Amino acid sequence: MELLRFATAGSVDDGKSTLIGRLLYDSKAIFEDQLEAVERVSLQRGDEYTDLALLTDGLRAEREQGITIDVAYRYFATPERKFIIADTPGHVQYTRNMVTGNSTADLTMVLVDARKGIVEQTRRHAFLASLLRVPHLLVCINKMDLVDYDREVFEAIRDEFTAFASRLDVTDMTFIPISALKGDNVVQRSGNMPWYEGASLLHHLEQVYIASDRNLIDSRFPVQWVVRPQATEFHDYRGYAGRVDGGVFRVGDEVMVLPSGLTTTVAAIETFDGPVDEAFSPMSVTMRLTDDIDVSRGDMICRPHNKPTVGQDLDAMVCWMHERPLKQGDFLALKHTTRWVRAVVRDVQYRLDVNTLHRDEASTQLGLNDVGRVSLRVTQPLFYDSYRRNRQTGSFILAAEDTNVTVGAGMLLRS
Template structure:
């Protein structure tokens, strides 16, 4: 296998910020082709990968190198020509690192789209210029809004097939802007592209002289994401307690985890939940040594000046800025189980940050039609891929915030205790 690689040096990119973005859209809108084009244009693929794609394209009878095959890695996808699973890909430019989640377009894979977008900083929705907005376009726009993805990009693809008609682009842009006004979409950018030919992907295209905005890659490199982080509310879920078994180290006790929000510094006053005991931070350490501060999404070990009984599932926060210790939860849930629906009275294991508990469904307030935004208050259950507002009661308090305030401490999953499958993903609307 050839070891030549067309990607930036990893060491050089270390320390750059990371943008996670998810692609979505209807079937055949060109998501996989777009991602393949980004990987190709940024020289982030192995030479033998490119050779394999060229060979596969020729065997399929394609008259061009089908870059969609770079992400449609499953054989079933290649045979059917559709994306089924969420395909994650990495690439980097001299300015920023990227992780892409290529999510499915089919309506029956809504749960996969929710999974891919749940950690994204930006959502990229594609529409076919010939078809305009379709049901899936609105569905995915609503889901990205529900999941509080802070940046939204609409790519009007296949503009070459409508002869780069400015009126076609403007009609789609106006229609989508009107729909997005009903949603919580704080930052919207609309770009005309041709993923197949690379127009307006890595650089501005001469085929659209009427378009004055940036290329897609330029926008991805420069979109400001630092202010999207919650740096006010300190939330540090404890994942692991470190106590070395060495005879030479007898008094070390560190609490490892990932900073969910806020900024931690040595000397800060902190409180530990659920005990409510207080202390100050003695030191913050990483794999590379001590640091002067920690912020999301850093993984660190925190040491305190006082010996406090702390275990996995506890949370370190500020004394006067704490999450709710709640057993009654109202949440929007996307149901992911194809074998059994969610019903009132159902009992599940719940995983919230590093804390685990059991939960019972106390009520189903409504099922949401994500295409029309209609609320069906007569619904008695949630089936696969359906979304609804649910009341839960947990066996132990969850240390939770509203999802709109904190995506980490405001999200959870439900697990079937018999099969250990993840059956639902939820975002907390209210915790008390």
């Protein structure tokens, strides 16, 4: 069984909670005691109907105020796949949460109210999904029951969205007309829209092809931990533990270790369950090398003829997540793969309006929930790829040096 991670976002009234509730209920991932608890709370609050949003709004403040504060993770499975939903709120901290939820998603699900068509939030959502390079975009045009299942309404929204998305970097886009409330095209194809010939929502989630989304070309292995057992039976053992962040490594492959630039070959790829012939993303393995060379945490094992960029001057799209703005000259802690370095902000090149995609080049800082292009200089060289090419070796986080909190996320551009 495969795993599909998908992110969803939306405002209170676009039917997102109803849709998630239905997916979970129909796949039997909602349990009776959870449903009873939700019914009890709805009744206490005097709601007219059972508010399925309460299933995902787990915190006391959320239930009291009827808002969603934070990304909630929900799990369900069908015989085909296991699904992890990153459900992000529509209002508070929208950009921060959307970026977080989309950072690990294979697919992002955008909900559009058929009566209202494309609104600002739809555009912002689609832009953030493309910025985070989510491989698949699924646009659900919801509440079709309220527009008499009208094909023309669906097609007009689809065409408008397609025109807008041509300005974005979206590779795979699918449109499905649904009614979350009535269940049309959610699990089963609906008889109310015979003109729609595509798959139901759940069928699409089960079938969308994700095997080719990972980078299987550029071999990247950031070293996490050096295994040196203090036991006589493994006296000379030296293994490099880590996760394959791109490409495929095979026993016998010629490899290069950065930053030293020394080359050797892969002697063995080992796991607790025994040796394997090859390892690919996202396997966690331990690699042994033929030659005894100095390798430590933060180093990168790659192929000699396919190296990542090595550099201290970085250009990145940064999403800022803190009240204290990002400004030229700021010092920050930066984590990239398995290394922490110090970074100084050289320049805020522009701030991007996430609604209009307008570049504000006069802007000299990024405020909370802003996205912009930033130049950074770091204390030690990083071994990186563009985020476009590799989401693992192309991403970093920024933390404040004084408070230690995470204040930003960056996607590296080709230098």
